[in-house]
Amino acid sequence: MPRTALLVACLLLAAPLQAPPADALPASQAPLDRLREYLAIDTTNPPGNEHHAARFLRDALHREGISTRLLMSPNGRPNLYARLESADSELGALVLVHHMDVVPAGPGWESDPFEPVEREGRLFGRGAVDVKSLGIAHLEAFLELHRSDVALVRDVVFLAVADEETGGAEGAGFLLERYPELFDSAAAVLGEGGNNRVYQQSLVWWGIEVAQKRPLWLKVRATGRGGHGSTLNLHTAPHRLVRALGRLADRAPVFRVSPPVRTYFESVAQHQGPGFREFVGRLDEIVASDEPGKQLLPGLPNYLVDSIQINRLSAGERVNVTPETAEALVDVRLLPDTDADAFLLEIEELLGDEVEVEVLLRAPAAAPAPTDTELFRCFERFLERRGPVVPTFIAGVTDSRYFRERSIPAYGFSPFVLDGTDLRGIHGPNEKIPIDAFVAGVRTTVDLVRACATAD
Ligand SMILES: [Zn+2]
Structure with a gap:
């Protein structure tokens, strides 16, 4: 496509999409069903192919009357953005970000990585932990806020990005470069990268990641x-x-x-x-x-x-x-x-x-995300009811780095209490999430976001 045509297409795609009336489609769908459906969408990166995933998430938002923006990278990779606005947004926005793409399935799977199956209380599929489960938890928290009548004390953004698994240039990197204004008022970004300590299936501490390699x-x-x-x-x-x-x-x-x-x-x-x-x-x-x-x-x-x-x-x-x-x-x-x-x-x-x-x-150097922010303290207050919070460092990399490079506090947090056995499938065969842990983690996310985004 010629450059100007591409630019016009990008601008058109970047325009807010008209959401259908809320009563036109079925209401909520159980998070586990949603996760099954999300895992069945093959977003192997490369090439990513996140279009179906973006449409799936967009439809879920539109069904409840929430408008979205589809922000396409110049190479045609979709990023989905939605915002719930508070009446008085003196406090900065909370951005919930996850990536839609997954790494290639690779050999050694006992079932089809894109046909999720349940075995022994676990749901198997590529992306079960990294990181479609987190995406569904974010979506559920966002939809719950929209459904409730409680007034927001800050804006909340739902963001699903492309391309994290091959470096994020078409996803978070592109968005911050091309649409920095979307994050102007961001008080904090909550994304993947949290590493909780779990011993014998019990939480020892929550790890909120603040720095990485x-x-x-x-x-x-x-x-x-x-x-x-x-x-x-x-x-x-x-x-x-x-x-x-x-x-x-x-x-x-x-x-x-x-x-x-x-x-x-x-x-x-x-x-x-x-x-x-x-x-x-x-x-x-x-x-x-x-x-x-x-x-x-x-x-x-x-x-x-x-x-x-x-x-x-x-x-x-x-x-x-x-x-x-x-x-x-x-x-x-x-x-x-x-x-x-x-x-x-x-x-x-x-x-x-x-x-x-x-x-x-x-990647340029970036300072760790500060832990003395009002939102970090809110996460701490909420999570400490169940276990202490430790600001952590991880040896891996996530999209958080793009936000930190621009001095936007970005925190990696997983609401799921998973032990080493469950984490073993990340980037390997037979990736799975225990269904109980998933359901509990979705609840944790819904309550956490509500606690830090409303006066409730
Ligand atoms: Zn990931």
Whole structure:
């Protein structure tokens, strides 16, 4: 499509859609039915294909008389926006955001990942935890507010975005770039990324994520003369790439305690057993030792190093043909205060001059979301009835980073009390959510949003 036509199409699509009268369609649908329906929509990213998902959510909003805006990225990826307005919006808006896309299903599923099934009290389907269940909880909270007669003390926004799983450029990144005014009055954004501590199916603490690592995604490429595979040539593209990557793989990780990570560990220590408190007490000593990795439980090194993972290799097709190019995709995750320029330089030096490095994604540094905001305190007051709240740091990345880059407080919160077994399916086979935990989490979200958005 020519540029001007595309622009006109975008503007048209960005216009508010007329909502049908509230009584024209059936009223509410049980959240579990909604989740089943949402999981059945294949939004595998790439390519994402979020159109059906956006329509499904939009229809649910329209059925209850709520207008929506469909904001299309220039590459045609839909983002759905709806707002409930308060009469007097002196307090900033609460934005509920989730992503519609999911990662590819991959092998190992016992059932079709896009035909949700119930087994042993759990609902299986790609996106059950990451993160369509949260989307339905947000939707339910938003619809409940609209249905109730209670006056809002702040605006509440429902936002479903595209493209989070491949970096968010067509989703949250695009919206903040193209429509920053939608977030002008935002007091806080509530999205994915919360990591609750659950022991024997009971909540130990709620984790509201306030800081995370930064992605630095690289493509490493080598070229060389192709030809018959039987010819001795040590400077082919694959040989060059493998030599360069070998040096990267052998790089010893450098352990250190980044300030947001220290704050996180110290907050957690208040609610964990003596073992963890002792670990936090010895943290600096461990990090300064010769082999910190050997003294840390699995998973903990992620919080203490800039990680480098070589995740994709491609070169050639046959054993007896030398290809002319060879490529690798490398996923680097930086601690919040790492100097990205210096780190990239170190990687380029290690890789050497036999390969080219292209930066695919590089997230700017952003300060952690503040915990002294009025909304964070409201979340705390509400959630503490059930368990303490810990501001957390995660080694993963979410769309929250786009908001934090613009100094909009963004908090990762999961209302679902899930243990390690239930979380194992995220980005893997047989993703599932216990139905009880889902239903309870929806209730928690409805009540939390009501508590912080109304005078009730
Ligand atoms: Zn996610």
